[in-house]
Amino acid sequence: GAVVSQHPSWVICKSGTSVKIECRSLDFQATTMFWYRQFPKQSLMLMATSNEGSKATYEQGVEKDKFLINHASLTLSTLTVTSAHPEDSSFYICSARITSGFQETQYFGPGTRLLVL
Amino acid sequence: QKEVEQNSGPLSVPEGAIASLNCTYSDRGSQSFFWYRQYSGKSPELIMFIYSNGDKEDGRFTAQLNKASQYVSLLIRDSQPSDSATYLCAFRGGGFKTIFGAGTRLFVKA
Numbered sequence: 001g002a003v004v005s006q007h008p009s010w011v012i013c014k015s016g017t018s019v020k021i022e023c024r025s026l027d028f029q030a031t032t033m034f035w036y037r038q039f040p041k042q043s044l045m046l047m048a049t050s051n052e053g054s055k056a057t058y059e060q061g062v063e064k065d066k067f068l069i070n071h072a073s074l075t076l077s078t079l080t081v082t083s084a085h086p087e088d089s090s091f092y093i094c095s096a097r098i099t100s101g102f103q104e105t106q107y108f109g110p111g112t113r114l115l116v117l
Numbered sequence: 118q119k120e121v122e123q124n125s126g127p128l129s130v131p132e133g134a135i136a137s138l139n140c141t142y143s144d145r146g147s148q149s150f151f152w153y154r155q156y157s158g159k160s161p162e163l164i165m166f167i168y169s170n171g172d173k174e175d176g177r178f179t180a181q182l183n184k185a186s187q188y189v190s191l192l193i194r195d196s197q198p199s200d201s202a203t204y205l206c207a208f209r210g211g212g213f214k215t216i217f218g219a220g221t222r223l224f225v226k227a
Contacts, residue, residue: 044161091160093161105149106151108153108160109160
């Protein structure tokens with residue numbers, strides 16, 4: 001399958017700092033990437049859809065000014081958690097959409113675990 | 118009604134048995150269906166996708182889709198302890214978003 005990487009895999013930071021997470025598609029171009037958050041023992045929650053060259057589309061209840069998304073190239077999307085607080089501690093996972101004809105699938109990055117102290 | 122319904126489990130099967138995971142969805146217009154496996158502490162991994170009614174086999178995995186009844190299932194033959202994970206059912210909804218179920222936890226006992 002297609003390869004998606006995320007960096008960093010682990011982040012520990014102090015409350016009030018900003019954290020940037022990178023998501024890269026390594027062997028394909030992805031015009032659309034998705035950002036998810038997952039709390040322990042809960043399901044994936046879609047935060048936003050990141051489109052190359054345009055503004056991200058945020059899900060209801062997700063603060064766009066707190067979770068800044070930039071999709072500056074066809075292989076890179078970044079999520080910046082601004083002024084992080086302990087309640088932002090979670091597992092952040094990106095995915096990239098790949099299309100082949102009319103078929104379309106998503107491949108996930110390995111995730112970034114964020115702990116805000 | 119949730120868009121995707123899965124039994125949270127845990128589903129426990131002995132090693133070598135067939136594990137059967139089921140999922141129902143609400144959007145009749147859905148055309149693409151997926152099964153992902155997620156090990157504890159890891160991100161989801163795509164196992165299978167299916168677009169047409171009927172069965173699709175890949176190794177020990179068989180996905181079954183019944184659009185009329187709005188259900189999709191995953192069969193795992195010859196289950197191994199390494200298959201123990203949470204299995205997420207998903208379908209592609211409107212706006213190119215993939216809608217995920219909460220997942221079914223599977224335990225395969227050695």
